[in-house]
Amino acid sequence: MTGFTTTESLAAYMPEQNIDTDAIYPARYLLLMEREGLGPYLFHDRRFHGDGTPKEGFILDLEPFSKAQVLVAGAGFGCGSSREQAVWALTGFGVRCVIAPSFGEIFAGNALKNGLLTIALPEEVVARIGAAAQRGARFRIDLEECILCVDNEIVATIDLPEGQRMALLNGWDETDVLLQEEGDAISGFETRHRMAQPWLFQGST
Amino acid sequence: MGRTLYDKLWDSHVIRSYDDGSALLYVDRHLLHEVSTPQSFIAIEKKGRSVRRPDANLAVPDHVVSTTNRHLPIADPLARAQTQRLVENVARHKIPFIPLDDQRQGIVHVIGPEQGFTLPGITLACGDSHTSTHGAFGCLAFGIGASECGIVMATQAIRQQRTKTMRVNLVGLQSPFINAKDIALAFIARIGANGAAGHAVEYAGPVVAKMSMAERMTLCNMSIEAGARVGLIAPDDQTFDYLRGRPMAPKGEMFEHALTYWRTLPSDADAQFHRELTLDVSDVEPHVTWGTSPEDAAPIGARVPSPEDLTEATRRERRRRALAYMDLKPGDPLEAIAIDVVFIGSCTNSRIEDLRAAAAVVAGRHVAAHVKAIVVPGSGLVREQAEREGLAQTFLDAGFEWREPGCSMCVGMNGDRLEPGQRCASTSNRNFEGRQGVGGRTHLMSPAMAAAAAVTGRLTDVRKLMGGKP
Incomplete structure (x- = not known):
């Protein structure tokens, strides 16, 4: 994946709570087996009528917010289904960071694997920067410095577990890292685990 | 510790x-x-x-x-x-x-x-x-x-x-x-x-x-x-x-x-x-959802709540949007809501116990004339057991469709889905917008409640239907 260091852009504000991953990426498009090119399906049923003609007024289709790389949203963003397509559709559309009071936990985990930064901030802070976003404020996110600036004013520090921050900054493939750095630890654990709970290994040789 | x-x-x-x-x-x-x-x-x-x-x-x-x-x-x-x-x-x-x-x-x-x-x-x-x-x-x-x-x-x-x-x-x-x-x-x-x-x-x-x-x-x-x-x-x-x-x-x-x-x-x-939290289930009534989030749930005897009851603007707006999507008006009794489809199934409620509970309600009754009702067992083994116990026949006699196992209308990926505007009494887990099909409206409930809705054609207190006290 691509790493995340900084981004600077307008932000689109969706104040609604509990925007679920079915809304972000409708289930019928899960039949596609790609992970790239899913941007057009982002919030599909909010942006398009059944016949494919565009609906009016969805924030990400309104200028100047159609180019926003930052999304500010209500609490519980990404709740519901585990579909990683919700993240792939956001990144495919050009969104690089979502700010909300809280996130669906599986969504947040998926975001990490794809260089999409999620920032959880208190509800009143999100409401304030959401209002600024509506006025067209510039958001700057610097993951090296761990700061979020809105119109050049630092409004929050980004508080991420260090492991997640490093993963985002470096864009490492997590499987590579685990196999290289923890391969022995995994094997060691597995041997002890097999001794302690042999019934979990009955199917293996 | x-x-x-x-x-x-x-x-x-x-x-x-x-x-x-x-x-x-x-x-x-x-x-x-x-x-x-x-x-x-x-x-x-x-x-x-x-x-x-x-x-x-x-x-x-x-x-x-x-x-x-x-x-x-x-x-x-x-x-x-x-x-x-x-x-x-x-x-x-x-x-x-x-x-x-x-x-x-x-x-x-x-x-x-x-x-x-x-x-x-x-x-x-x-x-x-x-x-x-x-x-x-x-x-x-x-x-x-x-x-x-x-x-x-x-x-x-x-x-x-x-x-x-x-x-x-x-x-x-x-x-x-x-x-x-x-x-x-x-x-x-x-x-x-x-x-x-x-x-x-x-x-x-x-x-x-x-x-x-x-x-x-x-x-x-x-x-x-x-x-x-x-x-x-x-x-x-x-x-x-x-x-x-x-x-x-x-x-x-x-x-x-x-x-x-x-x-x-x-x-x-x-x-x-x-x-730590305590819930006294003695007070729990049969529940149904009226909105587009599982938290939009209420006892069946309740009425559709009003957005105006909420003081916080984005929550009020969310409820307005939910009621508009669900085509419901504040104050409407939940029991008056007519349904088109009944779905009994999903990883939430498709096990043999769920099918028994639903079959007990539909036995000797019939699905309302305007309702399409389907039962989708959670597995082939559940299906087989239900057939052995006579539950499948009970469902069929009552006018239900008896299907092969899968996620089906819970997620609407397999062709089992609601048409725009259709309203479903569903034993699944999510009532999100479009979850069961674009424009479809989902009311979540238990298997017995979904069975009762199938029989009467509207959201129903199963206890009343079964002659018990509500």
């Missing part, structure tokens, strides 16, 4: 702890289905990796499979290709597989326990948010994304942040016709769709002790709708009796050996939870 069930499950799977509070956990079991794994296998193969322990996996198609005409190929070419891709992927990596024409086929969260693949004390992951279901067996089970499915298959490990713990004590007396689904909806309405976020929820207390494994699975299944990725219930004799003799569960002496360990898993008496 004593440890919680969650603590014990966590501690016993830590491969390495990191300074930031996260840990690398060993994953004992991984369930696969056709929808969340194509990209996982691509990632594995692109790097020339292999599946570390094929025997720790079990795959089954469920989400996109047709629930009719199983003798024919899947009609939708995309769904057919996705199912075929699973067949090829698991064959290449020698992953144990239950094919579509196998009698054991069914919804991952039904067949895992049914086959004894799900066991107490384990970690279990699956590319599906309702993996929380398996926590009913006292294991650490959680949903993951497609990338994580690939990581788990390649490494048998996953890095996680430890979450807080919440205990929900269910006390009081569970009245007839009050199901775990009603309790789950009442809990979510109280705490909010995001209310348990960041917590592993353990359900405990005398009510849980008496619940069937099916009801326990319903409770844990719905945890994710309260924002909790993990639901848990301490394993007890009922859990062990359920597992004894299951095909993939340990046998004989090995089972007894496992049992000794499993009995140590329940939370210690002096264990501390970050949050």
Whole structure:
């Protein structure tokens, strides 16, 4: 994946709570087996009528917010289904960071694997920067410095577990890292685990 | 200090702890289905990796499979290709597989326990948010994304942040016709769709002790709708009796050996939870949802609430949007809401106990003239048992369609879906906009309540229909 260091852009504000991953990426498009090119399906049923003609007024289709790389949203963003397509559709559309009071936990985990930064901030802070976003404020996110600036004013520090921050900054493939750095630890654990709970290994040789 | 069930499950799977509070956990079991794994296998193969322990996996198609005409190929070419891709992927990596024409086929969260693949004390992951279901067996089970499915298959490990713990004590007396689904909806309405976020929820207390494994699975299944990725219930004799003799569960002496360990898993008496909450189920009425989030649930005797009752602007706006989507007016009695479709099924409510509860309501009655009603058993084995017990005939006599197992109209990927504007009484888990089909309107409820709605053609208090007091 691509790493995340900084981004600077307008932000689109969706104040609604509990925007679920079915809304972000409708289930019928899960039949596609790609992970790239899913941007057009982002919030599909909010942006398009059944016949494919565009609906009016969805924030990400309104200028100047159609180019926003930052999304500010209500609490519980990404709740519901585990579909990683919700993240792939956001990144495919050009969104690089979502700010909300809280996130669906599986969504947040998926975001990490794809260089999409999620920032959880208190509800009143999100409401304030959401209002600024509506006025067209510039958001700057610097993951090296761990700061979020809105119109050049630092409004929050980004508080991420260090492991997640490093993963985002470096864009490492997590499987590579685990196999290289923890391969022995995994094997060691597995041997002890097999001794302690042999019934979990009955199917293996 | 004593440890919680969650603590014990966590501690016993830590491969390495990191300074930031996260840990690398060993994953004992991984369930696969056709929808969340194509990209996982691509990632594995692109790097020339292999599946570390094929025997720790079990795959089954469920989400996109047709629930009719199983003798024919899947009609939708995309769904057919996705199912075929699973067949090829698991064959290449020698992953144990239950094919579509196998009698054991069914919804991952039904067949895992049914086959004894799900066991107490384990970690279990699956590319599906309702993996929380398996926590009913006292294991650490959680949903993951497609990338994580690939990581788990390649490494048998996953890095996680430890979450807080919440205990929900269910006390009081569970009245007839009050199901775990009603309790789950009442809990979510109280705490909010995001209310348990960041917590592993353990359900405990005398009510849980008496619940069937099916009801326990319903409770844990719905945890994710309260924002909790993990639901848990301490394993007890009922859990062990359920597992004894299951095909993939340990046998004989090995089972007894496992049992000794499993009995140590329940939370210690002096264990501390970050949050604790008590729900008296004596007061829980049959619940239905009226909006577009599982938290929009109310007792069947209630009326559609008004957005004006909410002081906070974005919440008010959200409720307005929900009522507009659902085409409901504040003040309308929930019991007056007419429905078009009834869906009895899903990983929440498609087990034999669920079908028995629904069949008891429809026996000797008939589906209302304007209603299309379908029953989709959770697995081929559930289907077979229901046929043996005469439940299938009861449903058919009442005018229900009796389908083949799968996720079906819970997620609407297999052609079983609502038409725009149709309203459904559904035993599934999500009433999100468009969840059961674009423009479809979902009311969540228990199997008995869905059966009652099928008979009357509107949302109905099953207790009234059955001649009991509401």
